[in-house]
Amino acid sequence: MSGPGDVSGPGDAAVPAGRVEELLRRSAPRAVAALARRSGRFETAEDAVQEALLAAAEHWPREGVPDRPEAWLIRVASRRMTDLLRGEAAARRREERAAARVPPDERVAPAADAAADAAAGGDGTLTLLLLCCHPALTPPSQVALTLRAAGGLTTAEVARAFLVPEATMAQRIARAKQRIRAAGGRFAMPPAGERDARVRAVLRVLYLVFNEGYTASSGPELHRAELTGEAIRLARELHGLLPRDGEAAGLLALMLLTDARRPARTAADGSLVPLAEQDRGLWDRASIAEGTALVTRALARARLGPYQAQAAIAAVHAEAARAQDTDWPQIVALYELLERLDPGPVVRLNHAVAVAMARGPRAGLELLGPLAGDGRMARHHRLHAVRAHLLEMAGDGAGALAEFRAAARLTTSVPERRYLRGRAARLTG
Amino acid sequence: MKYLLLIYSNAENWEHPLFLRDPAFLALPPEERDALAARAEELFTEISESGELVAGTALGDPVTARTMRVRDGVPVATDGPFVETKEQLAGYVVVDCDSPERAAEIAARIPDARFAAVEVRPVMTASGLEM
Known part of the structure; x- marks a missing residue:
């Protein structure tokens, strides 16, 4: 493996690791695409780029980022790929006792349909x-x-x-x-x-x-937790590649609007803070503005889909200055829409909560009825947790206590269990 | 989602792979025994290659177990396992898989499920959703 100087001159020495990481993550897909497209060998290209990434992570922070990082990666990876293909060819020769049909060097040469591929997929x-x-x-x-x-x-x-x-x-x-x-x-x-x-x-x-x-x-x-940043970065990239896809926009909006609550969703001791009790002053206003604008535009122009509906629900929550200002009837209408677009027990649970907030706990509990008959849901902590909340709202303390306790035993999440036990303790205290 | 699969077996006939000396296994016709052993091999190849197998090992015979209790600050050791039963914990496998159904399917394909039992337990996570 050679140093960074062979493609372009070294840049500033002693680069912060975070910047190197960001550059690598941005360049990696284009390097994989370039090599896979040229060679027609996705698996080997992906392995070769992975090795080039490891080499870059070692060299760049010490020796400086090359002026053209992507070209550096492609150069190092394609050299590595030649080695890998030579190794694969040798293995195949041993297996087949026959010479490989194409010498490895020709295999990394541009494939015939590379241009068409490039036209179809942008940078790949x-x-x-x-x-x-x-x-x-x-x-x-x-x-x-x-x-x-x-x-x-x-x-x-x-x-x-x-x-x-x-x-x-x-x-x-x-x-x-x-x-x-x-x-x-x-x-x-x-x-x-x-x-x-x-x-x-x-x-x-x-x-x-x-x-x-x-x-x-x-x-x-x-x-x-780093994964949310990765998901947002890739969703942003996908939205850039498919600007007219309403669901790509909806998903990016949903992520931004959800992630905006991150600073408020856990207390200092790591315990979970429910939406209604979060300090809304901690919500990330820039993410909310971006997410709201994205989903508003998508809803006006594109075909509706479940991510847009979920993003719209998150946007309605985000625009309420206090929990009691939440426009629950609008959220109920959006959940009705979501249940038609993408029905499922989790949507039904959330719908029931919204109905309880808009029309009272008994109306919400009625919606939960059919779910209890579903064997898988009966053992699911979320059903019991929602029922507990609604029973508590309805003034049935004993019923709520039993449901909070059942939910706490069924969840496999440590912070959720702590939260549910805390709610149960409030009812006994 | 990670699951701990607890393999229980009759400690009288402990050997590894665990089921090989189980009387119920030995009573089977030879071709059925071979098929069962081969299927166990297949299962472990499958879950290693799929990246579902996280960890796993067989355990020593319960006669080698020591159980520790601390009473009034004094540690007291007794020889033998905590729970005295005919079927003892003989080994475990940790799998990371798609669904509880898949974890149950893997457990059912461990041959010991046929002779004693394999228990499926979800592993707790530090992740959680605000409610």
């Missing part, structure tokens, strides 16, 4: 995101591959964020790439008929990444 970031969210993969594999290949995170960083050993994460990513290849996936824009479903898959993956980070609050899980 969109093609890369769509490939990482290939339907042959499970959501956790899509998440892991997206963060490494398109997010420019190292395997160690992804592993740390998901609290698994690095070897486990490396295996998950390698397996994901094998599955894509086995399913015939290649580095090219999917056919027009599949593109929309693939974009929806990318949105879902970014939403999962965001939630992983947003729910992290303290202690050993703090590394996970």
Whole structure:
């Protein structure tokens, strides 16, 4: 591995690690795309860029960032790729006892359809995101591959964020790439008929990444909190690539509006603060303004979808100066819309809370009735937690106490359990 | 979501892989025993390759266990496991998977589920949603 000086002159020495990280994460998807497009070998290109990222993380902070960081990465990665392909070719020769058909050097030469690919996918970031969210993969594999290949995170960083050993994460990513290849996936824009479903898959993956980070609050899980920033960065990039996609805008808006509450959602001791009790002065006004503007524009112009509806709900919460100023009838109407667009038990629960706030607890409890018959929901802590809140609102202290206790036992989240036990204690005290 | 799969087995016939000397296993026709052992291999290859396997190990025989209790500040050791039962904790696997259904599926494919039991327990997280 050579130093940074061979592509361009070294820049300022002793660069802050944060700036190097940001540069690497921004450049990584374009480097993967450039190499994958040239070679037609996505898996090897992705491995080669990962090694170049590790080399850059070591060299740049010490020796300075090269003037053209992306070119540096591509140069180092393509050299590494030649080695990897030579190794693969040798292995294949041993297996087949036959000479490889194409010498490795020719394999990194531009592929014939590179120009068409470039025209379809801009700088290749969109093609890369769509490939990482290939339907042959499970959501956790899509998440892991997206963060490494398109997010420019190292395997160690992804592993740390998901609290698994690095070897486990490396295996998950390698397996994901094998599955894509086995399913015939290649580095090219999917056919027009599949593109929309693939974009929806990318949105879902970014939403999962965001939630992983947003729910992290303290202690050993703090590394996970970085994931919200990554998700917002990638969602912003996707919105830039697909400015007319209302759901891409809606998802970015939803993330910004949710993340705006982060400074208020945990107390100093790490315990969770419910929305109604949050200090709204701590909410990030700039994120709220940006998210609200995005969702307002999307709702006016694009086809409606669940992320826009959720973002609209978050925007209504955000515009209330105090919890008691919340426009609950509007939130109820938005949840009714969301239940039509994307029905599910969690939407139903939130809808029931909104109805209780707008029309009283009994109306909310009525909506919960059908959920109790659902076997999976009956063991879900959220159903019991919502019922507890609504029973407490209705003045049924004993009923609320039993439900808070049931919810506290069913949740697998330490801070949620602490919160639920606290609510139960208030009722007995 | 991470799950701890607790493998219980009759300690009389402890061996690794755990089920190999279980009388119920030994009573099976040889081809069925081979098939069961092969399926266990397959399962572990599958969850290692998929990146679902986080950790796992077999445990020593319960006769090697020591149970510690501290009473009035004095540590007291007794030989043997905390709970005296025929079926003892024989090993564990930690998996990180998509859903509780997938964790249950993996547990059911551990051969010991057929002879004794495999218990599925979710692992607590420090993450949580404001309510």
